[in-house]
Amino acid sequence: MAQISPDMTISSVVERWPDAARIFARYGLSCASCSISKSETIMAGATGHGGGRVKVEDLMRDLNAYADSGKLPDNLPAANATAGAAGMKMRGMAEQKGIKHVIAVMSGKGGVGKSLVAGLLAVGLKRRGFRVGVLDGDITGPSIPRMFGVREKPVSSDGKTLNPPKSRGGIPIMSMNLLLPEEGEAVIWRGPMVSGAIRQFFSDVQWGELDYLIVDLPPGTSDAPLTVMQALPVDGVVLVTTPQALAAMVVTKAVKLVKQLGGDILGIVENMAYVRIPDGSTIEVFGPSQGLKLVIASNAPLIAKIPIDPEIARLADAGLIESYESPESEELIVNFLERAPEKHPQVPVA
Ligand SMILES: Nc1ncnc2c1ncn2[C@@H]1O[C@H](COP(=O)(O)OP(=O)(O)OP(=O)(O)O)[C@@H](O)[C@H]1O
Ligand SMILES: [Mg+2]
Incomplete structure (x- = not known):
């Protein structure tokens, strides 16, 4: 059964599977510089960002394949080319500070x-x-x-x-x-x-x-x-x-x-x-x-x-x-x- 569903928040997914940030980034949902908030769901992110061109099914397939197998899909951007989990954590910290x-x-x-x-x-x-x-x-x-x-x-x-x-x-x-x-x-x-x-x-x-x-x-x-x-x-x-x-x-x-x-x-x-x-x-x-x-x-x-x-x-x-x-x-x-x-x-x- 799929572990990740579109109504989960992006941050909860990244928290549990930090490298999922790289999958999000591939779909234009990188977290450091844009305004994805802590409460945004995958569905809301996919429809609100990336000009609505994010293919939710493809994103969900990649996320779940990763969650199930622990293996990241091929051809992801390099870890340092994405804002990733660290960026999202920093955003939360900015709010806190x-x-x-x-x-x-x-x-x-x-x-x-x-x-x-x-x-x-x-x-x-x-x-x-x-x-x-x-x-x-x-x-x-x-x-x-x-x-x-x-x-x-x-x-x-x-x-x-x-x-x-x-x-x-x-x-x-x-x-x-x-x-x-x-x-x-x-x-x-x-x-x-x-x-x-x-x-x-x-x-x-x-x-x-x-x-x-x-x-x-x-x-x-x-x-x-x-x-x-x-x-x-x-x-x-x-x-x-x-x-x-x-x-x-x-x-x-x-x-x-x-x-x-x-x-x-x-x-x-x-x-x-x-x-x-x-x-x-x-x-x-x-x-x-x-x-x-x-x-x-x-x-x-x-x-x-x-x-x-x-x-x-x-x-x-x-x-x-x-x-x-x-x-x-x-x-x-x-x-x-x-x-x-x-x-x-x-x-x-x-
Ligand atoms: N409009 C200006 N009029 C006069 N002097 C200027 C002006 N702008 C910058 N300077 C001077 O030019 C020098 C270079 O400016 P600054 O250090 O701000 O550039 P920078 O782009 O930050 O350089 P770096 O790439 O080395 O970080 C400094 O001595 C600064 O005081
Ligand atoms: Mg300078």
Whole structure:
């Protein structure tokens, strides 16, 4: 007799047969980045997600063959290409911890201002009264703590969890860099270690209740950002690019990756888009905006065009990013909130 029926919840099946997550993922029901809730049944998931194209009979046949024989069907995506049970567990944990939304900031290539955009998002949301934390997912780089001027080490009061240090403005920040004896020390990590560390940054850190946990991902569209994305219950992704980065191509690759993981691209930020000169005119140093191409490639809106601004570089280097204000960074927040997974009432900052 079939052990699994369509009215069982996806999470109960994954709990009992963890590798069933890989079968669900094959049918477009991966759990980390989409919003499959703990109470969703297989039937509801199959009809609600995957555009209604999920063949329930085929899914049930594969699930039951696995439950009966303990053998997974052939040609499943690799375990690390699916969010799987771990992702679902993390989603439950996010709810438990009171973290409403996990937003990842990603780019196709390095040095385009990803960390800066992660910082500006956190600062702008905090200014509007949202509860925000920043998780530095780029475990080899010191950008986030440096930009916020945070050097304090996280401390543990119970020997199990860590209290993250806070920025001047009260934003909790967790970064591998804060745990190293010396800033700038080289860290060589293998994939599973990275996943483990990032999960712990999420699960074992006392973030407190947060509206948004902003995650700065490592550069690229290969293993490094993928590993971090899979380790966390990411709700939405902000893609950062620059006009010269052969933007459309790089963005297309990033878009593919996010989609593969079942994620939602909230918007694109074009950084270093132009320079404003004292007479009020602008120069597009890196060539004309790729805005339209990006929107077409990603099917997501351009939520900000940020100029090259010496003040950004100066404040970021001095650990004072929280003092930065500009109409463009304001626009970033307004547009972000318009696209954000769930709108919150705007509470005035105390
Ligand atoms: N719009 C800007 N105006 C001036 N300086 C900028 C701007 N955006 C970023 N920078 C500076 O450029 C450098 C690279 O930015 P950032 O570290 O944010 O890039 P990244 O994409 O996170 O890089 P990585 O790939 O190494 O993680 C930093 O020194 C930052 O202060
Ligand atoms: Mg960075």
